[in-house]
Amino acid sequence: GAGVSQSPRYKVTKRGQDVALRCDPISGHVSLYWYRQALGQGPEFLTYFNYEAQQDKSGLPNDRFSAERPEGSISTLTIQRTEQRDSAMYRCASSSRGGTSGGVNEQFFGPGTRLTVL
Amino acid sequence: GQNIDQPTEMTATEGAIVQINCTYQTSGFNGLFWYQQHAGEAPTFLSYNVLDGLEEKGRFSSFLSRSKGYSYLLLKELQMKDSASYLCAVREVWTGGFKTIFGAGTRLFVKA
Numbered sequence: 001g002a003g004v005s006q007s008p009r010y011k012v013t014k015r016g017q018d019v020a021l022r023c024d025p026i027s028g029h030v031s032l033y034w035y036r037q038a039l040g041q042g043p044e045f046l047t048y049f050n051y052e053a054q055q056d057k058s059g060l061p062n063d064r065f066s067a068e069r070p071e072g073s074i075s076t077l078t079i080q081r082t083e084q085r086d087s088a089m090y091r092c093a094s095s096s097r098g099g100t101s102g103g104v105n106e107q108f109f110g111p112g113t114r115l116t117v118l
Numbered sequence: 119g120q121n122i123d124q125p126t127e128m129t130a131t132e133g134a135i136v137q138i139n140c141t142y143q144t145s146g147f148n149g150l151f152w153y154q155q156h157a158g159e160a161p162t163f164l165s166y167n168v169l170d171g172l173e174e175k176g177r178f179s180s181f182l183s184r185s186k187g188y189s190y191l192l193l194k195e196l197q198m199k200d201s202a203s204y205l206c207a208v209r210e211v212w213t214g215g216f217k218t219i220f221g222a223g224t225r226l227f228v229k230a
Contacts, residue, residue: 004160033218042205042220043161055215091160106151107218109160 002026004110006092012116013082021077021113025094032075033093033107034067043091043109049075082117089114122221124206129227130196138191138224140206148211152180152191155203155223164204165191193226201228 005024013019025032031050035043045059051072060066064082069075079086093107121143130136142150149168153161167173167182167189179192191204203223210217 035220040222040225042207042223045217045219048215048217050215056217058217104149104166106163106166109162111160 004092004094004108006090006110006113008113009111010114010116012118014118015083016081018078018080019082019115021079021090021115023075023077023092023094023110025073025075025092026096026108029094029096029108031095031097031105031107032069033095034075034077035091035093037089037091037112039089043093046077079115082115084117087115087117122206122208122219124204124221124224126222127225127227129229130193132196132198132228132230134196135192135194136196136226138193138204138206138226140189140191140221142187142189142206142208142221144187144208144210144219146211147184147208148216149209150180150182150189151205151207151209151218152178152189153205153207153220155205157202161205196228198228198230201226 007022033048034046037043047057047067049069052069064080067077089112091112093109095105095107097105124140151166152164154164155161165180167180172181177194182189203225205223206221207218
């Protein structure tokens, strides 16, 4: 398909384990965003990339969270030493133009990864 | 920083018109978006406003007043499939680029 894909769709892990969440954006999209969404809430910004450059990581909750996009396409969000409070839906989105270009530049969201930390 | 307020829930009748309001406070405003999110699904783009006024797209219209920090989404001829959450999102510009901040969403229930 041509949409944003994320894997795994569901991840159950034990407290203290590390997890890696993958996002495959729409081909050719310059910008890639990571959000966390709690039930009944809107997406909470975590970080975003233009190409391979991480432009803003101010939304990452603490230093256990990190993200990379080494070749400007696929991105990985890593959570180290997971805690129960990390349980949430993690969503990725991409947009066609760089995040400095303004305009409509709407974001296309992936299906999300549901993370459960036991 | 940003603060986005929208009602938590609204209920309307099939065939009617509903207006979902959004107020925001931000520095470096660079556009307001509305997204639709059905339960268990990803948000999908509905509309974008950057200048004051009304943008119409079929049954959906979105209005913006930058001086008042106010927007609304107007849904006409409501259908059952319009039952969803509607997310107001504000894009803010800063030296590092753009950041989009989402409100908590308004859950709309359309009843027969």
